[in-house]
Amino acid sequence: MFSGLLIAVDILVVFAVLVFTLESNREGEPRAPKVGWAGVLFHLFLMPLIIFVPASRIPIGILFGIYVLFILVCLIPGKPNPKVLRGTMGHVVGDVKRVDERGIVFARVEGLKPGTEQYGRYYEMHPEHKAYDDRRREGGGFPVGPPGTVDNGYPPTVAMTEATFHMCFFMGDHAVAGSDPESSPHPLPPEQASEIIKNFTLHLGAALVGICKVNPLWSYSNRGEIHFDNWGEWGQEMPEPFPYAVVFATEMDYEHVVTAPHTPSLAESATQYSKGVYISTALAQWFSAMGYRAVAHHFFHYDLLPVPLAVDAGLGELGRLGYLMTGRLGPRVRVFATTTDMPLAPDKPVSIGADEFCQRCKKCAMSCPSRSIPLEGKVVHNGVEKWKLNEESCYEFWGKVGTDCAICMAVCPFSRPDTPMHRLVRWFVARSPAAKIIFPYLDNWIYGKKWHPRTVSSWLSYPKGKGRKEEVY
Ligand code: SF4
Ligand code: SF4
Numbered sequence: 001m002f003s004g005l006l007i008a009v010d011i012l013v014v015f016a017v018l019v020f021t022l023e024s025n026r027e028g029e030p031r032a033p034k035v036g037w038a039g040v041l042f043h044l045f046l047m048p049l050i051i052f053v054p055a056s057r058i059p060i061g062i063l064f065g066i067y068v069l070f071i072l073v074c075l076i077p078g079k080p081n082p083k084v085l086r087g088t089m090g091h092v093v094g095d096v097k098r099v100d101e102r103g104i105v106f107a108r109v110e111g112l113k114p115g116t117e118q119y120g121r122y123y124e125m126h127p128e129h130k131a132y133d134d135r136r137r138e139g140g141g142f143p144v145g146p147p148g149t150v151d152n153g154y155p156p157t158v159a160m161t162e163a164t165f166h167m168c169f170f171m172g173d174h175a176v177a178g179s180d181p182e183s184s185p186h187p188l189p190p191e192q193a194s195e196i197i198k199n200f201t202l203h204l205g206a207a208l209v210g211i212c213k214v215n216p217l218w219s220y221s222n223r224g225e226i227h228f229d230n231w232g233e234w235g236q237e238m239p240e241p242f243p244y245a246v247v248f249a250t251e252m253d254y255e256h257v258v259t260a261p262h263t264p265s266l267a268e269s270a271t272q273y274s275k276g277v278y279i280s281t282a283l284a285q286w287f288s289a290m291g292y293r294a295v296a297h298h299f300f301h302y303d304l305l306p307v308p309l310a311v312d313a314g315l316g317e318l319g320r321l322g323y324l325m326t327g328r329l330g331p332r333v334r335v336f337a338t339t340t341d342m343p344l345a346p347d348k349p350v351s352i353g354a355d356e357f358c359q360r361c362k363k364c365a366m367s368c369p370s371r372s373i374p375l376e377g378k379v380v381h382n383g384v385e386k387w388k389l390n391e392e393s394c395y396e397f398w399g400k401v402g403t404d405c406a407i408c409m410a411v412c413p414f415s416r417p418d419t420p421m422h423r424l425v426r427w428f429v430a431r432s433p434a435a436k437i438i439f440p441y442l443d444n445w446i447y448g449k450k451w452h453p454r455t456v457s458s459w460l461s462y463p464k465g466k467g468r469k470e471e472v473y
Pocket of ligand 1: 367368369370371372373389393394395397398404405406407408409
């Protein structure tokens with residue numbers, strides 16, 4: 001009877017580990033299938049022991065008991081993190097000054113041209129940025145320098161980047177959509193309007209969508225990034241944001257991302273940025289056609305910071321790597337928004353367990369080639385308690401490889417494909433205090449701690465360029 005029970009449990013374990021191993025193999029994981037096969041062999045080896053060596057049954061029974069205990073402990077639910085459930089305000093511990101868009105690296109290095117009035121004015125106000133910015137400008141082609149250096153500028157994937165990114169130029173100049181003065185608004189109950197607009201957003205190609213009331217703290221104070229030559233706007237105070245935001249994320253394709261920091265991951269960023277311009281602009285036009293005002297926030301037009309808005313709209317939490325961590329796709333997303341004065345029904349912030357998981361995992365920080373992600377705890381930056389990314393060293397690395405790197409996105413356990421196996425793990429992490437503690441260590445053991453780019457389908461493969469740090473990428 002006892003041996004029969006042990007054999008039944010052993011068969012179940014072999015089956016579960018085999019499924020995990022085959023899935024990991026299909027996902028191209030370098031280490032997990034080896035750990036999986038070792039697990040399968042070990043449990044197959046237990047079978048004859050259970051049958052032919054009675055003395056082995058007690059220790060094997062204890063081992064299986066530990067498995068069962070582990071699952072039971074992980075099934076005990078805990079309370080969601082109350083700070084996280086308050087959204088961004090749960091992390092505000094002091095005075096927050098609205099960010100001046102003129103100070104962000106993109107606006108400085110890419111926007112300010114030596115010899116122009118804005119260049120002179122900005123470095124008079126902030127001489128501390130001049131040395132870094134001039135150095136990056138000399139590197140050429142900010143933010144990524146000559147595209148695809150890491151792959152010797154491999155033409156097919158670099159051309160994919162340019163081709164899809166080019167769409168942003170066609171669509172990017174229509175971010176502001178006024179209401180039609182000829183027609184009066186078509187009011188809808190906020191719940192109905194929200195249901196329509198969220199489903200429309202998904203229909204247009206977004207992977208995740210939520211709605212929040214806009215917290216003006218997360219809007220820029222002054223315009224700094226100038227596209228389409230609107231230099232008259234530089235330095236102007238930003239208008240008061242509209243009160244509601246539809247915030248959405250598009251999915252970065254897994255196979256592209258796991259080539260990070262090589263050119264397919266850059267091509268995928270460009271694709272998603274162009275998709276974000278298309279969807280956010282279409283949403284703004286929908287609000288306009290309904291008789292309301294709206295503004296699209298995308299790569300060529302941000303009046304506000306989309307990530308805090310996404311947290312408040314219930315799309316996810318802020319992770320150690322400084323990106324949004326979503327429940328279904330982790331940080332493997334790009335985030336956009338459309339703000340409007342049409343009354344909508346806001347969603348609530350969510351706790352997916354990332355805050356606690358990130359405290360122990362640190363995989364992104366250990367894999368970051370420029371050491372831009374902190375290994376230590378959170379700090380208070382501009383009144384907000386968070387893990388503070390060093391943007392300047394991160395972008396400096398982009399310039400070296402000629403891509404937007406994305407190693408941190410690729411290595412994050414939350415980025416793995418949205419399959420039943422990974423969904424089950426995320427379900428445990430979101431609910432169980434024990435899983436939040438144990439799983440980060442288990443993940444490091446099974447999948448490894450450091451990042452290594454994966455092999456991809458032949459149409460996406462690329463030749464590796466010179467000067468790579470072999471041990472990293
Ligand atoms: S993008 Fe690359 S360099 Fe930047 S933080 Fe992530 S891993 Fe580090
Ligand atoms: S890699 Fe780990 S520490 Fe970094 S964001 Fe993902 S879960 Fe958090």
